[in-house]
Amino acid sequence: MLDRRHFLSTSAAGFAAALSLQRGLLSRTNLFAQLENFPPLPDRSLYDKNEEAYWAEMRKQFLIPEDEVYLNNGTVGSSPAPVLRAVFEGYETTEKMDQQDPEDYPIWGYAAWNEFRDPLAEFVGCTRDELALVRNATEANSYIANGLDMKPGDEVLMTDQEHPGGEHPWNLKAKRYGIVVKKVTLPRPVKDTAQVLNLFDDAIGPRTRVLFFSHITTFSGVVLPAKDLCALARTKGILSAVDGAHVTGMMRLNLHDLGCDMYSSSPHKWLQAPKGSGFIYVRDEVIDRVWNTIVTEGWDDPKIRAERFQRIGSSNVPALWGLRASLKLANDIGMDRIEKRHRALADYILAKMMKRGAESWTSPDAALRCAIVTVNVPGVPRMDLENRLWKSHKIRIRGGEPNKLRLSTPYYLRREDIDRFLAGFDEYRRTNGV
């Protein structure tokens, strides 16, 4: 190395080359210094003094342009500066190919990844050995449906509000292996917990093997009584599998307390983790009953517990650095405060929309909703509204045919953002006479 530099510096061309080499090395160490120019995280004491100011400061951690109102976090979140910084540090570190002992190749796969699973396990209330890091809830849902042995005629019971990534793995299993998909129809809105429990209890039959449902449905945002449903399944000797795509980072979550057998999630939504960093939880007692889906060395090793579900070969480890940073961020803010904020903003937007004659499709019971509000506004063509709000106002919402609007309220929204949406909505109706 020194020899090489010495050699290079003996000629003019060599001097230029050495300089460029030097710059290259410098840029390697300062590669992501720019991200440090983001404002620091607001101090927690600001929260006590002025909660609204605290969240407004937090808003500055996001790359979403200042003048945009993003009410579509239910589709996908946006990773803020601390998370992106961690991703880039992950790249910077792993691409150097100099960080591990020779015995310890597999930093890109085949690993326990306890440095990422441990904080996640603590965050979601389970043991590390019950978690596998996968890409998202859809992948986790496929692992569940693929993994369980079921005979032709065996039934999975789900709601009519499942996400395509929750429902279709079972549809494939039905088409290929003859299992049967049955659905309960959730009321719009769901009135209370008892209503849901009765619906499921009535629908469970002698061939029901699996209860599969969304903890929070993507369709209406209703928070289903997951703990009660899992207990119901348990009493009937049925496995429970919960699609918690929306839950991690939106609400406090404790999987052991919830009592489910399996759980899927997409922290890229409400935890604002990088896209491509999800997880599957399988209760320890159930792990050995689940076949693997994507497999390599260790695919059927019972000793590594749920780790075997994350053994898929070399994959995107920097995204896991980002996941870890997003867990830290949520802990730094505090999940109590985040959940409280999520609920407050959602309650605010729901009340304002109902005043405007919208029909709530989520739930009148505040305990059965959190940061996704779904309203039906008869007469308002949702796609035209979406387009107009985006193109004229830089406001992003997401609806469903024909008149459904899904409004997501992540903690980093400011009340003024919601007011801007309401003003845009009012203007649209006025202008279009709907």
Next chain:
Amino acid sequence: MLDRRHFLSTSAAGFAAALSLQRGLLSRTNLFAQLENFPPLPDRSLYDKNEEAYWAEMRKQFLIPEDEVYLNNGTVGSSPAPVLRAVFEGYETTEKMDQQDPEDYPIWGYAAWNEFRDPLAEFVGCTRDELALVRNATEANSYIANGLDMKPGDEVLMTDQEHPGGEHPWNLKAKRYGIVVKKVTLPRPVKDTAQVLNLFDDAIGPRTRVLFFSHITTFSGVVLPAKDLCALARTKGILSAVDGAHVTGMMRLNLHDLGCDMYSSSPHKWLQAPKGSGFIYVRDEVIDRVWNTIVTEGWDDPKIRAERFQRIGSSNVPALWGLRASLKLANDIGMDRIEKRHRALADYILAKMMKRGAESWTSPDAALRCAIVTVNVPGVPRMDLENRLWKSHKIRIRGGEPNKLRLSTPYYLRREDIDRFLAGFDEYRRTNGV
């Protein structure tokens, strides 16, 4: 936005806040400017003047420290500056949540991703509709094994040198569904093409349904006669599935010319693409015979062809930005030059090792090897050697028990790097009397 700034600037605290906001915005646009400080790619004319100098310049695009010799590219490559820049641009762009029309949500999944599949299809010689972007060859291999309908007793025929991510998906299918895994034993080294063809021809039986083999084996680096093997399979009415984890970016590849039915690859190895950006190829005529593995909307839509295999929900799109950049880089350099360089370095290291009494396990036929050389050195304990080379010399190789060394020669190595390895190897033997 302007109003807000005006408001903020009316007080001292506001002024500070505005300044911090301003810095935040600036850093958003200049976020990755540092990466621009890497030296520019060497001009192609330098190649004509001084090939060695050209590759030495190219070496500077990598984050691998100057004083490290990385001979383990066969495990995983290192993404150079242009690729990382693209990844970070991908994050910067997609995390803004402002880049698409409301009708066009799914930039994180559910998309055709033709902007990434098109250059890849051109690079590997197939149509975009025959490609799906997955994480790596292991995942693609599982899609193949999971996806094909086979009856108990149906056989897959493979070599004894498959990667765990190639072999185990079939082992799972054997254990769960009763198919049978049969293997041909490849000689060490493989002598010539005819030898391999005869081995397979002899092993094909009436229940053989699938021929599965590595285009380049991870064990010995031998380049198997894939085109001939696929033609053999075709004449027997057997499907051919090729694990090409090592091929993309190491050698020129034309899938239509190769004539396989299915192909898996991990461009994170020799194309130096980001970890987590692989692909599966399924010949158009075969697509409809393959069930999906991870599924959501579109899982069984025949119109979208192989795209249905990449529909897995929101995932890590910035990695695809990096994949595209790695394709561009390889095209800019030229795959002819890259392959020539790979072969030259491998031939060089092989000759030097054979002079030292090592036994080649790759092939004496230069056409049956490329950038992975595997040698057996009786008496040399490989793990101890690996450790010593790394700890004392920052030289990274990878072996196998008990005396196998696998030496990967990516284009960005300099001959002096290889000489440093040879000197380290000699020193180890001298010091340890082996």
